[in-house]
Amino acid sequence: MKVTVHRKAHFNAAHRLCNKSWSDEKNIEVFGKCSSPNYHGHNYELVVSVTGTINQDTGMVIDLKILKDLIYEKIEKEFDHKNLNLDVSYFQDKIPTAENIVVVIWDILRKELSSHLELEVTLYETPRNFVTYTG
Amino acid sequence: MKVTVHRKAHFNAAHRLCNKSWSDEKNIEVFGKCSSPNYHGHNYELVVSVTGTINQDTGMVIDLKILKDLIYEKIEKEFDHKNLNLDVSYFQDKIPTAENIVVVIWDILRKELSSHLELEVTLYETPRNFVTYTG
Amino acid sequence: MKVTVHRKAHFNAAHRLCNKSWSDEKNIEVFGKCSSPNYHGHNYELVVSVTGTINQDTGMVIDLKILKDLIYEKIEKEFDHKNLNLDVSYFQDKIPTAENIVVVIWDILRKELSSHLELEVTLYETPRNFVTYTG
Amino acid sequence: MKVTVHRKAHFNAAHRLCNKSWSDEKNIEVFGKCSSPNYHGHNYELVVSVTGTINQDTGMVIDLKILKDLIYEKIEKEFDHKNLNLDVSYFQDKIPTAENIVVVIWDILRKELSSHLELEVTLYETPRNFVTYTG
Amino acid sequence: MKVTVHRKAHFNAAHRLCNKSWSDEKNIEVFGKCSSPNYHGHNYELVVSVTGTINQDTGMVIDLKILKDLIYEKIEKEFDHKNLNLDVSYFQDKIPTAENIVVVIWDILRKELSSHLELEVTLYETPRNFVTYTG
């Protein structure tokens, strides 16, 4: 009897899309205004979805306070009010597209959760553009 | 050619999280303010998702008026403007966590639907905390 | 040059509508299921709107961190995960309708803000029912 | 390492539900006010979800500008500000229920996408009624 | 001590923008695709805002059940699942722009409310286009 528990969080960050091995022209051709040199930014919305069996004593799959604190410590503190390209080490060699960010977040959280729990992460870059990763 | 039809509904209810076999201290330690003795409450939002093949005469998987009435009769009338702990028999011996509520709702609706239809239920306790059950 | 700054907050609470000087029959006649004896509840959403001139050094009307902390200390701590009828002293002799709650919240916050700032409070009981008070 | 990229779009259209081989009485019995003879309409919201592997050079599954333009050219231009029954050829012989519309949209987009990409489409007829098709 | 009570409602309708005294060319020039001959449609969202003093016995400005029923009887039954141009008499000689619709709705509701209550109506044609009228 498996139930999925979803928790929403958010962080506000700056980024730009840029392949360092490409010329400026190529970056603008591929990424358009997302490659704007002085960065732009987003209110990223995050949905962390954890699937597991219900603990009969607590009626919970996972204590939401623990999940909330985990997201705060491992994601929000690292990403909120940061420049993803300059301040967040995961993007030293990775373009901070929504796709790459959601994989990074999944990898971070996966290590923190018991192996019997399944994990899915959805990341909204804007209300109209979002991505999902399940490992 | 299977399509999923989703219908949103809602009910407003009071509850508290409390394992009756535990001391007050243990309940507060585990459930925190969710165990507050005089109850608190939520605007629960419900998404009922039914998957099946499209009837060629009607172009529908299931008549939405029938699904809407079913949710009203079996869920909203039972749960809306109620105290889940005191007024709803399903939670006599079950802690009304979102996880347990979504399983109860799924069980109720499953009995009412033809066996060739698949069912998933998502329950929002708040816009930031929600759960999904697929049986 | 006056600008209005809006800050959203929320609290989850139980309540029931009941005029203590009336019979049960009269209460049910007037308040319907909102008078259900064992309480029901809501995810209340709050918008606190403060109007004033922009401080030229900070570019702000009011520091949002200060406003956020004020709402937390004076409103969320008092109302969140509470039974408004039983746990919140303001409603000892006042029916906790959305109208009465919004006036209580406005009165609490008004005392905490400089007199040169104007205040408006909007309270959502549900996404479809909400109230506004400006003093 | 597969990621799903979601893009939201919308179109505003009129329609009515009517099986041409049925009497007016039968249509009203089955479809109710949705069969109202002079049409009614909706703000349709569309979520197009494309799953594939991340291109290491771009950090993308699919260029969102290309996906956005594809949805505009193939869906929005065909459906927006139209009468689905009278103006859109796909519904000459198909009742424009949400179920049938989502299958038509999926079929159109499927032809335009590389075969190594998976496709899911969700269509909101209203915020409370929506459908999903994955082929 | 005046409080404003807001109630949300909705209706789904077809319409087209067309000045009958103009040529087709002029209508298309002015109204563009909104003048598309076979109609298009919207999920109209309505916010009815009533301002008055709080009744000390009930804690209410106006009974929301009465307001909800009034909106249903006078607005939703008249406008929902209708073609505004063809089925709704108010638009025999009036172009059903959002501006004209909101004034019509305000006029209908104004007659039904006590004169000591103030009225404002907001009408969403889409989430991005909306209008407000206060008389």
Next chain:
Amino acid sequence: MKVTVHRKAHFNAAHRLCNKSWSDEKNIEVFGKCSSPNYHGHNYELVVSVTGTINQDTGMVIDLKILKDLIYEKIEKEFDHKNLNLDVSYFQDKIPTAENIVVVIWDILRKELSSHLELEVTLYETPRNFVTYTG
């Protein structure tokens, strides 16, 4: 008979809050993480509200296509995918707080609108923090 027409738009931008005449310490003390040196960013949502009388020939206060194009030309093209501190001349000597941004936007749009139209602008920095300016 005055009606207000509202149009929503959005832009994604990077910024930081920083008074250039202050020390880093003072900036961090006053602006906290909003002063983070490498910028962060937001999905800004804009509501432009124009009040005027309804033109009897068109049923409109202002042609929404014209208003939409005006917002695109004067605001979105200037602000979208930009660094407000570095790329937008208005903030050479002005801290890009939400308060200052909304006044700048209002000033730009005010010049473009006929003097018989009234203007209000609301700017959402996040769904929970927003500001309104009416001149």
